[in-house]
Amino acid sequence: MSHEQAPHPVIRCCLYVLLLAPLLALQLLFDRSASGWVIGLYMFSFLPYLLIYKWWRTPGALKEALLVGVLIRILLLPTTPTLSDDYFRYAWDGQLQVNDINPYSYRPSELIHPTDVSTSNGSLDTALYHQLNSKDYFSIYPPAAQALFYVTAAAAGNDLNLQLLLLKLLLFLPELLVILLLPGLLGRMGIAPYQSLLYLLNPLVIVELTGNIHMESAMISFSFLALYFFSHQKLYVAAIMLGIALSFKFNILLLFPLLLLPLSFKKAIPFIAVAGITFIAGFLFYLNLETVTHIFKSIGLYFHTFEFNAGAFNLYRLGGPLTYIVRDIFRLLFPIATVALLVLFSLRSQVNTIASLAVWVLGCYLLLSPTVHPWYITPLLFLSIFTSIRFPFLWSFLLPLSYAAYATTAYTESMWLIAIEYIVVWTAVALEWKKERMSLFARASHS
Numbered sequence: 001m002s003h004e005q006a007p008h009p010v011i012r013c014c015l016y017v018l019l020l021a022p023l024l025a026l027q028l029l030f031d032r033s034a035s036g037w038v039i040g041l042y043m044f045s046f047l048p049y050l051l052i053y054k055w056w057r058t059p060g061a062l063k064e065a066l067l068v069g070v071l072i073r074i075l076l077l078p079t080t081p082t083l084s085d086d087y088f089r090y091a092w093d094g095q096l097q098v099n100d101i102n103p104y105s106y107r108p109s110e111l112i113h114p115t116d117v118s119t120s121n122g123s124l125d126t127a128l129y130h131q132l133n134s135k136d137y138f139s140i141y142p143p144a145a146q147a148l149f150y151v152t153a154a155a156a157g158n159d160l161n162l163q164l165l166l167l168k169l170l171l172f173l174p175e176l177l178v179i180l181l182l183p184g185l186l187g188r189m190g191i192a193p194y195q196s197l198l199y200l201l202n203p204l205v206i207v208e209l210t211g212n213i214h215m216e217s218a219m220i221s222f223s224f225l226a227l228y229f230f231s232h233q234k235l236y237v238a239a240i241m242l243g244i245a246l247s248f249k250f251n252i253l254l255l256f257p258l259l260l261l262p263l264s265f266k267k268a269i270p271f272i273a274v275a276g277i278t279f280i281a282g283f284l285f286y287l288n289l290e291t292v293t294h295i296f297k298s299i300g301l302y303f304h305t306f307e308f309n310a311g312a313f314n315l316y317r318l319g320g321p322l323t324y325i326v327r328d329i330f331r332l333l334f335p336i337a338t339v340a341l342l343v344l345f346s347l348r349s350q351v352n353t354i355a356s357l358a359v360w361v362l363g364c365y366l367l368l369s370p371t372v373h374p375w376y377i378t379p380l381l382f383l384s385i386f387t388s389i390r391f392p393f394l395w396s397f398l399l400p401l402s403y404a405a406y407a408t409t410a411y412t413e414s415m416w417l418i419a420i421e422y423i424v425v426w427t428a429v430a431l432e433w434k435k436e437r438m439s440l441f442a443r444a445s446h447s
Helices: 009-028 035-055 059-076 087-098 143-156 160-188 193-200 203-211 216-231 235-246 251-259 265-283 289-305 312-348 351-367 374-384 391-407 415-445
Strands: none
Touching: 009 035, 009 059, 009 203, 035 193, 035 203, 035 391, 059 160, 059 193, 059 203, 087 143, 087 160, 143 160, 143 216, 143 265, 160 193, 160 203, 160 216, 193 374, 203 216, 203 374, 203 391, 216 235, 216 251, 216 374, 235 251, 235 265, 251 312, 251 351, 312 351, 312 415, 351 374, 351 391, 351 415, 374 391, 391 415
């Protein structure tokens, strides 16, 4: 089929239905314990997704596909998350704030043991408490996320479904700006606008960010707005958007040195200052010395305790009698390796390689991480559309294999499935790195 013409309307309609049907089924008919159905539906949805990306190259077809992407997200707004239970913590943190309790001050288990605790403005919901997956951990969600939790909890009262709907709506609005503005930004950067479909219609992005509500949605949206305003030379507005993005998820801090490469030292200082002030301003509503300690404890527990769908990190299991010593070495060594890679790229890079460098740094971080939930790679997918690097999209197809762990109440992972996932991904990474490294370092050597 010629790229200069769109497929027949009947074919387009059929592919849209084939994309929509499994995504709706995932949200309405199955939860993550039905792992066979989850994996099957997820992977099937990638077939129409790839065909749409391959064939939808005309401006009219692109606009139509983007409209369908909006409609699919709207249809998922009223649904309840089925593949993640993080939303119970969102509701809990919001309820704490409605009851004048700092969400960073207490572990949930410190407030309910197991009877209700009354507060000056009402009482905590013990039924909600029992749904939490992190009763013994302080909240790890940054202040912008906490603000959303508070606003939606205050507006919805004790209606959890209404709070979820309001939260989805508030996250959908900035994502809608991404859908509307991304093709134009790509065009101005000399990238084909249809590349936006790789991210905007990706089944994992739609299901995990819109269907299952994860804060990566807002972080990506405001990071995009920062990039958009940056491209229009509105640096202070871009810095504010970046500060807000940081206030939803801390991950982007990893890429901060690369983001400053296009700026001169004179411009970088005020840019950092505005982004930093915006980021810190949100914490002023919540923080004191005690809550700072609690946040660092939660971050420490995340990096030193949790393990899920790990790639190279799982090699510690081959350590025999030294297994746990090797694990602790990996927990220290792999973050150092990621930072070293970031420093190396920052020193040797040129401006026109920044997007590629960001993909490699973030990709390295995730590939070495002890915990990789499917939605963790959505920022990587977003960055990849500005490059020719495609292993993240292959990874997004394979990541649903991790849901096999939820087939048992003990959440037992299948090491065979994880091995298949990472053997394929690492092979793709090796092939793409072989292709990319010459352009990344050859240009640097001539600078």
